[in-house]
Amino acid sequence: MESTEPQRYRFTGHERVFHNVSAIEALPEVMALFGYQRAFVVCSRSIRRKTTWIDRLHARLGDLIVGITDEVGEHSPLSNVLIAAKQARDARADVIVSVGGGSVMDMCKAMQLCISENAYDRESLLKLQFVVSGDGTEMLTTSQAPAAIRQIAIPTTLATSEWTPVSTPIDDETRLKARFVVPDGSPEAILYDPALLQQTPVRLLWATGIRGLDHAINTACSSSPHPFASLLAEKAVALYIRHLPNLGDTTATDSFTQCQLATWYTGMGQMSVPHGFSHWMVHIIGPYGDIAHSDAACVLMLAQAKWLEGWVTPQHDRLLAAIGQSDTPFHAILHDLLAGLGMPTTLDDLGLTRAQVEAMIKPALEHPLVTRNNVRPIKTAADLRAVLDLAWRA
Known part of the structure; x- marks a missing residue:
């Protein structure tokens, strides 16, 4: 007998997914598609310091990049999130570009929440943790502010963080995971570059x-x-x-x-x-x-x-x-x-x-x-x- 339980499908807000592309070549066109002119790049330390990929991206985008950080850290510490959010705000970035794995993308989502909610200290940010629906099946955002900035994701790993608006950076003080559902936190665009993936250990x-x-x-x-x-x-x-x-x-x-x-x-x-x-x-x-x-x-x-x-x-x-x-x-x-x-x-x-x-x-x-x-x-x-x-x- 088939179930009569109601079933919900949740679209998570992506506008474009580019599969099997060169991200360096595609990113300028993707930014132009959405009207972005000031990218703040968040990347892993390994991709920046052990490869030439970020240098090549910078050469391709030129003045379209207004800032870069690789200060991410395992589990995206909140202290790093807050610093990077202020850097992106001060650089007047209109989009965040993530190049990395789950920690990088999680950090970018939390940065979006900081900028949208004007929450640049630990206490203000932690007040925005998600709640669970009454039946326990869904995570609900507590943020009321519309997204002030979005993310374009270029994944270098395979854990699927690019597909959710959920961010779980670690609280430096308690060593517990903070829990956020970020409005429009799923990347606006994803660029899957298999050649870049091959540079990951x-x-x-x-x-x-x-x-x-x-x-x-x-x-x-x-x-x-x-x-x-x-x-x-x-x-x-x-x-x-x-x-x-x-x-x-x-x-x-x-x-x-x-x-x-x-x-x-x-x-x-x-x-x-x-x-x-x-x-x-x-x-x-x-x-x-x-x-x-x-x-x-x-x-x-x-x-x-x-x-x-x-x-x-x-x-x-x-x-x-x-x-x-x-x-x-x-x-x-x-x-x-x-x-x-x-x-x-x-x-x-x-x-x-x-x-x-x-x-x-x-x-x-x-x-x-x-x-x-x-x-x-x-x-x-x-x-x-x-x-x-x-x-x-x-």
Whole structure:
């Protein structure tokens, strides 16, 4: 019998997506398309200091660039957000251009919120954290100001931050993730440049690709699924699993393009359905353990697949069919993928101790979404310990 539950699809505000392009060549035309003349560039330190890409972009855009910063940092510290927002304001930028991964794009979204709300100190910004809808399925902005500035994103990783208006920079003082839904925070345009992607260290590509895969799996196995989002997620999962292993070979150019396409499929659906434990527990393990989101996602994705075994059989069956391995348990496929890439599969691999993980139980219970929207319930400290126990062993 088909479900009669109402289903919502959320468009996240993108105007243009350019796939398989040279971002350096395309960006001036994209800026002209939207009438922008003063770009403030936020980039990763590695892309600025270890490659010539930003120098080449600057040479191409010339006076269209009014400022550049690579002071981003892991998890986008709020202190860096506030400094960069003031720099962009003082430079009279009319658009922010992000060149980097999730930390860079998250920082740009938070910068947009600072500029739109005229909030340039920690206390003013933290007052704008999102709230959760009454049924717990949707994140709602508390910002009332219209967007004063937008972002054009040029992603260098595969974790899909370019597809959401959500920003979760870390609060320097508490080491907790702040939580914002930024009005018009999704980039106005995305430029997918596979040649630029090839300049990202392969280990980082694999890790962020796993984070994107985790998003897709959470969409496909959501507690409130949407048929369109699930269809896209199933396709994304198949593309990630097929093409991520090839990224160690820079001559496998099609795999770089296909992995960027997988992030597109994933991103088009992930804001429409609630995600479960593995998506949100990363926000606890990351800052508390000083661990990259993507590394934590590897371990939690695998633990969640084990936790849900037998609870989401139709969803896992569709994913297995998309992958073409219907006779293998889904968690086993994920384990083999992670092991083949040399990625962590256990909390031990992340260097965490039992005491450290135990200290994360209380903030996880206090987080508004870690214990909500899980098909197999995770409500109590005992539930959290049970699912995390699955992450201690491969």
